[in-house]
Amino acid sequence: MDIDFLSKILSIILLDIVLSGDNAVVIALATRKLNPAQRKKAILIGTGGAIGLRIILTVIAVQILAIPFVKIVGGLLLFYIAYDLLRSNGEDSDVKSGGTLLAAVKTIIVADFVMSLDNVLAIAGVADGHTGLAALGLLVSIPIIIFGSQLIIKLMDKFPLLVWIGALLIAYTAGTMVVSDQYGAYLVDWTFPLMSKIIPILFCVLLIAVGLWAKKFQTRNIH
Template sequence: MEILSTQFLLALGSIILLDLVLAGDNAVVIAMASRKLPENMRKRAIYIGTAGAVIIRAIMTLIATYLLTIPFLQAIGGLILLPIAFKLLKPEKHNLEDTNSLSASTGFATAIKTIIIADAAMGIDNVLAIAGVAHGNMVLVLLGLAISIPIVVWGSQIISNLMDRLPILITLGSAILAYTSASMILHDKIIGNFLLSLTEYMNYILPVLFIGAIIVYSQKVAKK
């Protein structure tokens, strides 16, 4: 596939669209992971966390063909993501603006770690879809990431600022992550097929259960 050929440009356009569509949840988790940080540290956490996530995403794409052969991969990713959805609902124990530099540094490192882990768990769908479009062409994959990432980072900063003003968005964000977790489990070739064999309504039951648990937990946290 020659660079700048019609086929290359069409594939690149498809990858950019896939990145943006599939990265909506990633923008949410970046925003939620960084929302507890003071303003002067929030952007740094977003930039560093996103950079780390991009590196992980690129590595995952390189081995995407191998990943496709691993049983239970999507289900494991979904199970990793669900606890993160609950964790992000927990209120901050300290005001980071008033604590010493050590506690602020710990929150900063935690935000970056959360962004990278969540993106890696959620990135499985992205990697598999993009690998299919790119047909192993890493130039396409890297160009698509490079173009779409600034949009995701910009979007996460807007979401983060809105969460400061509208706390209900935090619950909504966790609910989105819970839905994504259920979706990943249901799309796993082995676990998903098994769950769907139990009942044809599992596509609705599992997301409702996960989102319901998030709502109940958020109400419990709010009462503390």
């Protein structure tokens, strides 16, 4: 292996560490209310399904990149996931084991599918058409997502504020995806360059607003 090949491997590993952080947050948020046994099942099943989808995404990465609006739709879906996770983190802790497990698995797979667009495309770019390197990127991402989510879950149990921080991180990622889309970039060009930074922040502000409204609505219904 030459230096160029090794540098690409290190770049892919670094990309996975940085870009898989959001995915670990989603897993942590989606499974934090499950009991330990269900949590492990949800993480293993959800991550397994997510990795399967990543393989498909890697194969068709170039085609996905060329489709207009795909990141805009993905960003909006991701924002809804952030809101739904925030809303469901209410005081009512009654959960149905089967239903909650399936819901957590579904959330993990759907969110990872949406959030992995940038991840997969970045890895495909570094791999430069080398299937083996792209596959290595996928393999590296598995332990990062699984063990990263476990760590985040433990921190969230001790610091509930991290739930909000995690949801805001997802919302910011959603806004970033929107402005990085082909037509999202047109919006930035038509206005001014700072719009690429403002829109993700607006997504966070909107999430705080609807999140607080949801909490108030839940409290009103309880009382």
